Amino acid sequence: MRRLGCVACCLAVLAGGCGDSTGMSDMASPSPDAAKGIVDGAVFDHAAAVDAAMIGDLAAPPDLAVAMDLAAIPDVSVLVDLSPPSDLAPPPDLAPPPDLAPPPDLAPPPDLAPPPDLAPPPDLAPPPDLAPPPDLAPPPDLAPPPDLAPSCSDGMKNGKETDVDCGGGTCATCSDGKGCAAAADCGSGSCVGNLCKGTVLLLHMDGVNNAKVFPDSSPSKHVITVGGDAKVSTADSKFGGASGYFDGNGDFLGVADSPDWNLGTGDFTIDYWMRSANNVQNARMHALSFGNANGTNIDFDYNDKDQGGWGFWIYWNGGGGNLVRVNTVYTDNKWHHVALVRAGTLFTGYVDGKSIGSMNYAPALNVSGNFNRYIGLGATGSWPYLGYLDELRILKGVARWTMNFTPPDAAY
Ligand SMILES: [Ca+2]
Ligand SMILES: [Ca+2]
Numbered sequence: 385m386r387r388l389g390c391v392a393c394c395l396a397v398l399a400g401g402c403g404d405s406t407g408m409s410d411m412a413s414p415s416p417d418a419a420k421g422i423v424d425g426a427v428f429d430h431a432a433a434v435d436a437a438m439i440g441d442l443a444a445p446p447d448l449a450v451a452m453d454l455a456a457i458p459d460v461s462v463l464v465d466l467s468p469p470s471d472l473a474p475p476p477d478l479a480p481p482p483d484l485a486p487p488p489d490l491a492p493p494p495d496l497a498p499p500p501d502l503a504p505p506p507d508l509a510p511p512p513d514l515a516p517p518p519d520l521a522p523p524p525d526l527a528p529p530p531d532l533a534p535s536c537s538d539g540m541k542n543g544k545e546t547d548v549d550c551g552g553g554t555c556a557t558c559s560d561g562k563g564c565a566a567a568a569d570c571g572s573g574s575c576v577g578n579l580c581k582g583t584v585l586l587l588h589m590d591g592v593n594n595a596k597v598f599p600d601s602s603p604s605k606h607v608i609t610v611g612g613d614a615k616v617s618t619a620d621s622k623f624g625g626a627s628g629y630f631d632g633n634g635d636f637l638g639v640a641d642s643p644d645w646n647l648g649t650g651d652f653t654i655d656y657w658m659r660s661a662n663n664v665q666n667a668r669m670h671a672l673s674f675g676n677a678n679g680t681n682i683d684f685d686y687n688d689k690d691q692g693g694w695g696f697w698i699y700w701n702g703g704g705g706n707l708v709r710v711n712t713v714y715t716d717n718k719w720h721h722v723a724l725v726r727a728g729t730l731f732t733g734y735v736d737g738k739s740i741g742s743m744n745y746a747p748a749l750n751v752s753g754n755f756n757r758y759i760g761l762g763a764t765g766s767w768p769y770l771g772y773l774d775e776l777r778i779l780k781g782v783a784r785w786t787m788n789f790t791p792p793d794a795a796y
Contacts, residue, residue: 546578556794559583560603571796573653573784582782584644587637587759588795589774590624591616598628598637601796602777609638612768614760622657622719622774623795628760632662632669632770636761644780645674645757646750647726651783654682655723655734660771662687663715665694669770671722673763674751675700681763682749684722686715696740698724698733700749708733708741715771721791727783737789 534543536555544552547562551569560583564570570580586602595616598608612635614628621627630636639645658671666689675681685697696714699707714720714735723734726749732742751757759776760769775795 557796559796571792572779572782574779574782582779583777583796584642584780585639585776585778586796587628587776588624589616589621589628589776590626593618593626604642604644606642606644607640609640611636611638611761617772620659620772622659624774627657627659627772627774629772630760630769632768635768637759639674639757639759641752641757643752644778645752645755646748647780648748648750649729649746650781651725651727652749653723653725653779653782653784654777655721655784656776657719657721657774658714658771659717659719659774660686660715660769661717662770663713663717665689667770668762668767670758670760670762670767671769671773672759672776673761674757675749675755675763680749680751680755682724682751683763684724685762685767686769687713696735698731698740700731700745701747706731706743706745708743710735710740712740719774723785725783725785727786732786734785734788737785737791739788 534540534545536545536549539548541548541563544554546552546564546569547558550556550558550562551564553568557571558564558569558580559571560580562570562580563578564575564580565578567573567575569575570582572580572582574580574582576582583602584604585600585606587598587608588601589598591597593616596610596614597616598610600606600608612631612633614630614635614637616626617629618626619629628637654672656671660669662669664687667687668689669686671684671686673681673683675683680701682700683698685699687694688697693709693711694713695709695711697707697709699709708731710733712735714722721734721736725732725734729744729746730742731745733740756763756765758765760773761767775792777796
């Protein structure tokens with residue numbers, strides 16, 4: 385019975401009910417001397433419990449049997465479930481760590497050369513004393529830019545010029561084919577449709593010494609033939625450094641036929657420069673002749689003593705029947721400008737810009753076709769010229785001068 389009581393006690397202890405002195409005291413009355421213990425903080429009197437079992441009716445009161453029903457013990461197992469914990473899922477197989485590549489063999493550090501002995505820094509020379517900047521001279525007064533005013537030689541048509549470096553009254557006159565605003569802009573004295581016109585023959589007689597070439601610089605560009613040994617001479621000239629030289633022995637220039645030489649009844653101008661030392665009376669010579677001796681002709685006749693005196697004659701038509709004549713000798717070895725101008729019906733001869741006489745003559749003067757056109761020879765093929773001629777020009781339709789004038793001071 386005691387053992388039973390202990391078991392009950394233990395069960396009570398396990399169940400937490402051993403300390404319930406109130407319950408136990410209901411089963412038996414405790415002895416005052418009974419050993420006492422402390423279960424779960426409460427006094428448990430074992431002796432009293434044993435005594436109660438020993439002393440009491442062994443026939444356990446049915447109530448105790450109930451209380452001690454061991455069959456109820458299994459319930460305790462319910463309270464304290466000692467069953468092993470449910471099978472825990474095994475931990476997942478952990479993949480083994482990858483094989484780590486072994487670290488590369490590190491090359492041993494190179495032996496570092498010991499640092500060179502650094503030379504001590506040189507003693508730096510002190511900076512030189514800088515000379516003070518020189519006093520700068522003030523800039524010189526700059527000359528004003530050159531005068532860019534238009535000029536007659538700048539290769540440009542500017543200022544009042546009517547063409548490049550000509551015309552406008554401030555430059556030389558313009559040659560044929562160049563621009564003009566008035567007759568005075570043109571060397572020909574003829575401005576038609578704002579172009580200089582009128583020149584049908586122009587011989588500058590320039591070139592290499594002794595050359596037998598005399599090109600016509602007019603727009604007509606007539607063919608010039610050389611008779612005898614007429615030639616270009618640089619020994620003397622009025623313009624251009626050369627002139628034509630005629631030795632008085634069969635020399636002349638022939639001018640090819642052309643309608644240009646039918647001057648009709650219109651205006652015209654013939655002019656040239658001459659220099660001759662053939663100052664001999666009746667040493668007749670013709671500088672120019674267009675026509676026939678006893679028909680229509682235009683002649684410039686020097687040193688002719690016939691018909692009233694020794695002098696210079698200009699005549700046309702009728703073999704000297706119509707003429708202007710002066711008893712002045714121009715064969716003085718000096719340059720003279722000579723001109724014959726027909727204006728309307730009035731013929732006027734000029735020497736050095738001064739009139740030597742005039743005469744009216746109305747008939748036409750046509751010398752194209754079967755006529756001679758000579759320079760340096762008479763119309764009959766006689767009376768060759770001796771001396772120099774230069775800058776010979778014929779204008780058709782233009783009366784270049786109608787009063788005394790200053791001879792040109794430059795080539796046309
Ligand atoms: Ca100019
Ligand atoms: Ca010349």
